[in-house]
Amino acid sequence: MITLTQLALFLPAAFLVAMTPGANNLLAFTNGSRAGLVPAAKALTGRMAAFAVMIILVALGLDALLRTSELAFQILKWIGVAYLIYLGVRMWRADPEEAIPEARALARREFLTAMGNPKAYLLFTAFLPQFTQGTEAIAPQLLSLGAIYLAVEALAAIIWAGGGALLGARALTVARRRWLNRGAGGVLMVAAGGLAVTERR
Numbered sequence: 001m002i003t004l005t006q007l008a009l010f011l012p013a014a015f016l017v018a019m020t021p022g023a024n025n026l027l028a029f030t031n032g033s034r035a036g037l038v039p040a041a042k043a044l045t046g047r048m049a050a051f052a053v054m055i056i057l058v059a060l061g062l063d064a065l066l067r068t069s070e071l072a073f074q075i076l077k078w079i080g081v082a083y084l085i086y087l088g089v090r091m092w093r094a095d096p097e098e099a100i101p102e103a104r105a106l107a108r109r110e111f112l113t114a115m116g117n118p119k120a121y122l123l124f125t126a127f128l129p130q131f132t133q134g135t136e137a138i139a140p141q142l143l144s145l146g147a148i149y150l151a152v153e154a155l156a157a158i159i160w161a162g163g164g165a166l167l168g169a170r171a172l173t174v175a176r177r178r179w180l181n182r183g184a185g186g187v188l189m190v191a192a193g194g195l196a197v198t199e200r201r
Helices: 004-019 023-035 037-060 064-068 070-093 103-115 118-131 138-171 174-196
Strands: none
Touching (some): 004 118, 004 138, 023 037, 023 103, 037 103, 070 103, 070 174, 118 138
16 A cells, blocks of 8 residues: 555656656657647557556566666667667658658557667666555555556656647747757667667666
């Protein structure tokens, strides 16, 4: 059972973590600017599904594999690097006037971007346990905190998507949309570089 004290400590910290700029929040912003708020919000189901899988793995203790196996960490890391580069190049080269992908395709991007990032696994491993109580069973607490975090993450992602939608509706000409695509693609490739030099700790 999660106490009010745990919630009072967890919610502000979770919101700050969820609002941090990163590959998935950048995707939400870009999706919002191109497709609008509703399709971008629907696409967030991909990210929520990926994070739910991670939280369950952490609760089951399977995250220990990433913390103890250098091989498993490196395999996941380089898959993530390759996908971020692929996505970054696609965004960089995207035609600003091309048809907007369906929400399902956007959700798939969100899912794969999250699942391919070992930092997200390690974040849940290091973050959620800080708010558990040692006198209670850990796994139920992790699942409860994880479910709450998903709600906070969804709120933060909608804020990012809403910012993109507002910008897209008011300020994006074709030329500016092209530069947004290139900026987003460049940031994703930089994120790939940052992930490539990440070491297991």
